[in-house]
Amino acid sequence: MDFDLTDEQELIRGMVREFAAAEVAPIAAEIDREHRFPEELLPKMAALNLLGIPYPEKLGGAGADYVSYVIAVEELARVCATTSLIVSVHTSLGTWPIFEFGTQAQKDKYLHDLVTGRRLAAFALTEPGAGTDVAAGKATALLSGDEYILNGSKVFITNGGFADVFVVMAKTDPTKGARGISAFIVERDTPGFTIGEGERKMGIRASSTPPLFFADCRVPKDALLGGEGNGFKVAMQTLGGGRIGIGAQALGIAQGALDASIAYAKERFQFGQPIASFEAIQWMIADMATEIDAARLLVYRAASSKDKGHSSATEGAMAKLFASETATRVAGRAIQIHGGSGYTESYPVERAYRDAKITEIYEGTSEVQRMVISTGYLR
Amino acid sequence: MRIVVAYKWASNPQEAVVGVDGSVDWSRARPGISEYDLVAVELARQLAEATGGELIGLTAGAKGVGAPIACKAALSRGLDRAVIVEDDSLEGAGTTELAAVLAGAVRHIGDVDLVVTGDSSVDVGAKMVPTVLAGQLGWAAVAEVTAVSGQPGTLRVERTVPGGVQILEISGPAVLAASVDAAEARLPGMRDVLAAGKKPVEHLEIAALDVPARGAVVTVKGASRPDLKARKAQIFDATDPAAAATELVTALRGSGAL
Amino acid sequence: MSVNAWIVVGDHPTIGNLIAVARSLGGQVTAVVAGPRSVAETAAAGGVDRVVWFGAPGEAPVEAYATAVAEAIAADPGVVLGGRHSSERVLLGAVAARLQAPVLTGGHSVSAEGGEVIVAHSVFGGIAEKIVAVSGPVALVLDGGPVPPASAATPVEEVAASPLSMRVIETKMSAFEQVDLGAAPRVVGIGRGLKAQGDLVMIETFARAAKAEVACTRPLAEGLNWLGKDRYIGISGQHIAPQLYFAIGISGQLQHMAGVRGAETIVAINSDPDAPVFKDADYGLVGDLYEIVPAITGALS
Numbered sequence: 001m002d003f004d005l006t007d008e009q010e011l012i013r014g015m016v017r018e019f020a021a022a023e024v025a026p027i028a029a030e031i032d033r034e035h036r037f038p039e040e041l042l043p044k045m046a047a048l049n050l051l052g053i054p055y056p057e058k059l060g061g062a063g064a065d066y067v068s069y070v071i072a073v074e075e076l077a078r079v080c081a082t083t084s085l086i087v088s089v090h091t092s093l094g095t096w097p098i099f100e101f102g103t104q105a106q107k108d109k110y111l112h113d114l115v116t117g118r119r120l121a122a123f124a125l126t127e128p129g130a131g132t133d134v135a136a137g138k139a140t141a142l143l144s145g146d147e148y149i150l151n152g153s154k155v156f157i158t159n160g161g162f163a164d165v166f167v168v169m170a171k172t173d174p175t176k177g178a179r180g181i182s183a184f185i186v187e188r189d190t191p192g193f194t195i196g197e198g199e200r201k202m203g204i205r206a207s208s209t210p211p212l213f214f215a216d217c218r219v220p221k222d223a224l225l226g227g228e229g230n231g232f233k234v235a236m237q238t239l240g241g242g243r244i245g246i247g248a249q250a251l252g253i254a255q256g257a258l259d260a261s262i263a264y265a266k267e268r269f270q271f272g273q274p275i276a277s278f279e280a281i282q283w284m285i286a287d288m289a290t291e292i293d294a295a296r297l298l299v300y301r302a303a304s305s306k307d308k309g310h311s312s313a314t315e316g317a318m319a320k321l322f323a324s325e326t327a328t329r330v331a332g333r334a335i336q337i338h339g340g341s342g343y344t345e346s347y348p349v350e351r352a353y354r355d356a357k358i359t360e361i362y363e364g365t366s367e368v369q370r371m372v373i374s375t376g377y378l379r
Numbered sequence: 380m381r382i383v384v385a386y387k388w389a390s391n392p393q394e395a396v397v398g399v400d401g402s403v404d405w406s407r408a409r410p411g412i413s414e415y416d417l418v419a420v421e422l423a424r425q426l427a428e429a430t431g432g433e434l435i436g437l438t439a440g441a442k443g444v445g446a447p448i449a450c451k452a453a454l455s456r457g458l459d460r461a462v463i464v465e466d467d468s469l470e471g472a473g474t475t476e477l478a479a480v481l482a483g484a485v486r487h488i489g490d491v492d493l494v495v496t497g498d499s500s501v502d503v504g505a506k507m508v509p510t511v512l513a514g515q516l517g518w519a520a521v522a523e524v525t526a527v528s529g530q531p532g533t534l535r536v537e538r539t540v541p542g543g544v545q546i547l548e549i550s551g552p553a554v555l556a557a558s559v560d561a562a563e564a565r566l567p568g569m570r571d572v573l574a575a576g577k578k579p580v581e582h583l584e585i586a587a588l589d590v591p592a593r594g595a596v597v598t599v600k601g602a603s604r605p606d607l608k609a610r611k612a613q614i615f616d617a618t619d620p621a622a623a624a625t626e627l628v629t630a631l632r633g634s635g636a637l
Numbered sequence: 638m639s640v641n642a643w644i645v646v647g648d649h650p651t652i653g654n655l656i657a658v659a660r661s662l663g664g665q666v667t668a669v670v671a672g673p674r675s676v677a678e679t680a681a682a683g684g685v686d687r688v689v690w691f692g693a694p695g696e697a698p699v700e701a702y703a704t705a706v707a708e709a710i711a712a713d714p715g716v717v718l719g720g721r722h723s724s725e726r727v728l729l730g731a732v733a734a735r736l737q738a739p740v741l742t743g744g745h746s747v748s749a750e751g752g753e754v755i756v757a758h759s760v761f762g763g764i765a766e767k768i769v770a771v772s773g774p775v776a777l778v779l780d781g782g783p784v785p786p787a788s789a790a791t792p793v794e795e796v797a798a799s800p801l802s803m804r805v806i807e808t809k810m811s812a813f814e815q816v817d818l819g820a821a822p823r824v825v826g827i828g829r830g831l832k833a834q835g836d837l838v839m840i841e842t843f844a845r846a847a848k849a850e851v852a853c854t855r856p857l858a859e860g861l862n863w864l865g866k867d868r869y870i871g872i873s874g875q876h877i878a879p880q881l882y883f884a885i886g887i888s889g890q891l892q893h894m895a896g897v898r899g900a901e902t903i904v905a906i907n908s909d910p911d912a913p914v915f916k917d918a919d920y921g922l923v924g925d926l927y928e929i930v931p932a933i934t935g936a937l938s
Binding site for chain 3: 392393395397401402403473474475478479482502503504505506507509510511512513514515517518519520521522523535538539540541542543544545546547548549550551556559560591592593594595596597598599600601602603604605606607608610611612613614615616617618620621623624625627628630631634636637
Binding site for chain 2: 008012
């Protein structure tokens with residue numbers, strides 16, 4: 001069992017870390033404060049092949065393995081949870097279904113642009129009445145001649161305000177539950193498709209998460225992705241893959257909070273000593289570091305299994321579950337270590353605390369992850 | 380056009396631990412290619428791209444400088460191939476010896492039109508390897524180079540002089556030491572990193588390089604930690620800037636600094 | 638036993654310290670000059686025993702004479718001294734290669750003992766000190782300094798040389814006013830903490846009140862181009878040892894502080910209480926420089 005990273009993975013970590021420090025860190029607090037999507041980062045990330053990391057070189061991707069992908073997302077999240085989310089949603093949720101389920105014509109039309117970062121992708125599943133209960137979705141896509149007519153609304157759609165290509169789930173057969181759902185590729189600016197105002201959130205504030213509205217939105221028949229009635233399968237498999245990306249994001253948030261806490265503990269003097277010399281703080285750091293390392297092993301293992309071709313739903317679920325709960329816990333402890341200062345905007349840990357929570361919720365709540373894991377064990 | 384970039388795989392002295400006896404412990408330091416060397420690679424790369432030239436990385440040192448990760452770190456920066464001289468006899472090698480080995484390697488590579496180096500190494504910082512290297516090769520050398528263009532035989536080199544810049548024309552092969560701000564080193568993309576491992580790496584034996592014998596014997600007589608001026612590190616509370624300013628000026632006048 | 642010394646000279650006449658060190662070795666001191674006649678004459682009047690000069694350089698830069706300098710010295714190798722300017726380093730490098738002589742930098746004491754040259758020098762960016770004894774020729778890079786005139790001048794021996802094929806096409810002087818930071822008793826250094834170029838006015842007002850020269854860290858001199866490069870202090874820039882140095886908006890990284898270690902008194906002003914500069918300073922003020930600097934300017938008036 002080899003726990004060492006390859007040279008390439010080490011170099012990728014270094015490169016993304018350097019990019020994050022030079023281009024992302026200087027704007028991270030500002031974009032959070034202003035709820036502003038960092039559009040200017042997209043071409044810079046595209047230039048470094050960060051928007052198509054696990055996709056084949058011949059398509060325009062980086063041709064890297066999933067472990068490298070996870071490392072890149074982690075390094076971005078250390079500095080800015082939103083930036084890492086833009087990458088992981090675009091890569092795993094928006095692009096992947098087209099890569100996996102698309103017809104050759106669909107792949108030829110969309111993949112190169114998405115994988116080179118020329119166009120941004122989003123994934124529209126969630127509805128006001130359908131979060132975990134996907135089958136309760138009310139959006140419809142009724143066949144009419146050579147077109148499907150989409151009606152309904154979606155909510156909390158990450159990258160929504162800036163994406164060009166949306167993978168949208170809607171019911172082609174409203175009489176059925178999950179089996180009535182189909183997936184479609186819908187482009188921005190399609191008549192009948194409007195994008196609402198971004199939601200103002202507690203954390204990942206710079207992430208664009210608007211609602212989407214479909215009012216007699218007509219899409220050609222060949223916009224159907226993965227066949228009629230297969231939408232639930234498309235969605236579940238997509239989310240299964242996205243789990244590892246969120247695990248990596250949570251891991252990065254936690255690591256950033258730990259790094260900040262270590263630096264603070266060494267410089268903050270109370271009672272004539274740095275607080276790092278007090279056992280209470282030392283034990284907090286020890287616990288945080290151990291939990292983060294455990295999360296890291298779960299996330300990297302899930303990615304490595306995927307690379308080896310034997311990914312399991314349980315491994316991905318464990319990684320996402322544990323890493324997200326670790327992030328929340330670690331971020332809270334980070335503020336405790338910082339004391340009153342940690343509660344102010346002058347230090348980055350309050351942002352980490354606000355950013356961490358959503359990782360326990362989106363792309364499958366912790367409750368769903370527990371269901372997946374227990375199903376895997378109690379079968 | 381054949382351009383060699385001589386880089387160093389070395390650690391930052393800020394990561395070294397110095398004992399009371401002046402011994403330097405590098406074990407906790409992580410070696411890498413310094414910022415200044417990356418500027419040199421970028422400068423050379425721009426010239427190679429403009430002239431359709433070949434870009435070859437070259438380094439010499441003790442065990443480790445030719446490790447796969449070190450080679451890949453260099454090759455991911457746009458080099459076409461790398462040439463390495465890795466030998467434990469080069470542990471702690473001085474400027475002149477290192478330059479002699481590099482010169483031997485340049486001669487071995489053959490038909491080299493230009494050697495570009497960084498301003499100085501991150502660990503030694505002598506700024507002399509490029510000039511001694513030029514001397515070993517019998518070539519022209521220019522330091523503080525901010526731009527280079529042209530073809531072999533009519534190389535145009537821009538360099539900093541006190542108060543401005545000067546443009547030189549050089550007819551033969553040359554060694555150029557890039558100024559620290561000659562170019563902005565670009566980050567390698569993921570594809571560059573993944574492609575690095577596939578580029579050719581040639582390891583040269585030091586014995587095959589015909590390195591001339593040293594001209595002098597250097598014996599270390601002693602080592603110590605520097606006698607750094609102990610600083611007072613007295614902090615004035617600047618919540619009231621005017622009050623702090625008065626306190627500071629009083630202290631400076633009192634100590635004779637003002 | 639005295640040791641003969643050579644001094645390689647380009648177009649900078651500031652070789653005072655080199656002459657002093659050379660003289661202290663007790664032997665013959667020869668200056669080899671590859672610059673204009675005026676520099677050769679300064680050397681000749683500076684107390685050396687011999688001056689070898691390659692004649693008016695014409696269009697050739699100093700570097701073109703590197704091989705000629707090396708050949709002149711190869712005839713009688715010894716200790717070779719050169720200054721820190723880039724062209725002087727090129728000359729010295731050629732000599733070191735020709736003699737396969739070791740090169741030592743950061744030297745602060747040089748002496749001759751029993752035919753050997755003993756040099757105490759700082760190594761690895763100044764984190765440690767070493768004392769070495771060299772038996773054989775050695776090349777030393779040393780700080781320059783003005784040449785005090787000696788009692789009598791030596792004749793300048795003009796010799797022929799075939800320079801390398803290099804020529805100066807153009808020289809463009811910058812708009813910045815030149816300054817000699819090494820001679821300033823007080824220096825105000827500014828760093829990244831300064832947000833806009835217009836804020837330099839506040840710094841200049843302060844510097845005037847403190848009777849100090851303005852210097853800066855690398856990003857300002859080379860990246861941002863707000864000040865001329867001769868104002869840059871750091872490992873790759875100048876090393877100064879003024880009586881008083883103000884580090885304003887400077888974090889205190891090794892690369893910059895190596896240039897001011899020798900200052901008598903250092904005052905640091907920075908908004909980050911964790912900045913390393915405070916450990917290297919005698920007095921520190923943690924706060925907003927935009928408030929503190931005008932306050933000190935006021936207190937000085």
